[in-house]
Amino acid sequence: MAADVSLSPDARPKARAGAAPRRRRRSPYPTWFFLPAAIVYGALFVVPTLASLWFSLTRWTLSEAEFIGLDNFRQFFRxxxxxxxxxxxxxxxxxxxxxxxxxxxxxxxxxxxxxxxxxxxxxxxxxxxxxxxIGVGFAFEAMMHPTKGAINVALDAIGIDGPGWLTNPSxxxxxxxxxxxxxxxxxxxxxxxxxxxxxxxxxxxxxxxxxxxxxxxxxxxxxxxxxxxxxxxxxxxxxxxxxxxxxxxxxxxxxxxxxxxxxxxxxxxxxxxxxxxxxxxxxxxxxxxxxxxxxxxxxxxxxxxxxx
CATH class of the missing domain: 1.10.3720.10 (MetI-like)
Known part of the structure; x- marks a missing residue:
């Protein structure tokens, strides 16, 4: 009579626990492939960002910089x-x-x-x-002129007083x-x-x-x-x-x-x-x-x- 070689319920977890861990799938590309993108990202984003953080804490000109801490931020919100x-x-x-x-x-x-x-x-x-x-801005600035603009001229033709689109603060x-x-x-x-x-x-x-x-x-x-x-x-x-x-x-x-x-x-x-x-x-x-x-x-x- 053939021997029963199936695992018992108690043995199955042990078999799983003893199994070798599955290896992570490695990228087909070597790591140095990412180096050019990292250099460009660092030069165009990371370095300017860190420089901005530093210069925001200083009183600087094109030739010199004086560290003043958070004074610029205090003045900004003041x-x-x-x-x-x-x-x-x-x-x-x-x-x-x-x-x-x-x-x-x-x-x-x-x-x-x-x-x-x-x-x-x-x-x-x-x-x-x-x-x-910029072209759109200049064009609409002319069109929204309170007296000579095309929009208010058209509104005036039908009996509506056009507002000051760009001269009214509200x-x-x-x-x-x-x-x-x-x-x-x-x-x-x-x-x-x-x-x-x-x-x-x-x-x-x-x-x-x-x-x-x-x-x-x-x-x-x-x-x-x-x-x-x-x-x-x-x-x-x-x-x-x-x-x-x-x-x-x-x-x-x-x-x-x-x-x-x-x-x-x-x-x-x-x-x-x-x-x-x-x-x-x-x-x-x-x-x-x-x-x-x-x-x-x-x-x-x-x-x-x-x-x-």
Whole structure:
């Protein structure tokens, strides 16, 4: 009679415990392959970042630097117009990011549907992304002139008194934000279109069979399945909005007064005035602000995606 050589339940764990540990899969590329990328990254990011941290703690010129500790940071938060720049940065970044996300998704849904002149409309939507930011700023500065601008002239023709888009302190930042959205929403739409065309048609067919309306198809099928595109659009738009400078400087120069100043324009003004240490401290504050907002937001998005 053949002997029973099967392991008993008590013996199996011991056999597993005694087994040799599985080796980690080694990369097919030698470690030194990564050296060129590491050198470029270190030279273009790590070294300038560490240098900025050091110079933010000094009072420096092009020829000398005097260590003064945290005085630059204390002065930065002591000046009212500098704090106003931080508040405007948060408003500008949040507003432009939200509008680009919502409008980009709606445009993408429209431009992936069966509509006339779809290719032409896609080109028109994306065209502002390719135009120079400074050129757009100067063009809209002229168009938003309170008396001679094309926008107010058109409004006056239909009996509406146009506001001072760039001269009213309560409207200046909002006006620039709207121009920024007009210029950048095309990129958000393209990212969303790439996400929409990757959704299998079977999901929509199954939902229609179950009696879903168009709104339900959009809210319960489209929005959840383009979540990766939403994460990309929100992250890129928020980073861009928090560090934006060119359009604001071209249209308002941070004015009237300090009503449309953001951190980037405040930093530029400090460099112009020769306060290099204070301006460098502002750069560090801007870097930390973006990191404190974007990193937790990215972690939350990724966590929600895993939960789904």
């Amino acid at each position: 000046e009212p117009f500098l704090v106003q720049g931080v508040i405007n940065t948060l408003i500008y970044g949040g507003l432009t990011s939200a509008l680009k996300t919502v409008l980009g998704l709606l445009l993408a849904v429209l431009l992936t549907g069966n509509i006339l002149f779809r290719g032409t409309l896609r080109t028109l939507v994306f065209f502002p992304v390719l135009v120079s930011t 409207l200046a930042l909002l006006s620039v934000a709207l121009v920024d959205v007009w210029k950048g929403v095309g990129l958000a739409a393209v990212i969303y279109m790439a996400g929409l065309v990757s959704i299998p048609a079977d999901y929509y067919e199954a939902a229609r069979i179950d009696g879903a309306t168009r709104w339900q198809l959009f809210w319960r099928v489209t929005v959840p399945l383009v979540r990766p595109a939403t994460v990309t659009v929100v992250t890129l738009s928020l980073i861009s909005g928090l560090r934006y400078f060119e359009l604001i400087w071209a249209m308002t120069g941070g004015g009237p007064g300090f009503s449309s100043d953001v951190i980037a324009s405040v930093i530029y003004k400090q460099y112009q005035a020769g306060f290099y240490g204070l301006a460098t401290a502002g750069n560090v504050i801007l870097f930390v602000l973006i990191a404190l907002i974007v990193l937790p937001l990215t972690w939350w998005f990724n966590r929600r995606e895993v939960d789904l």
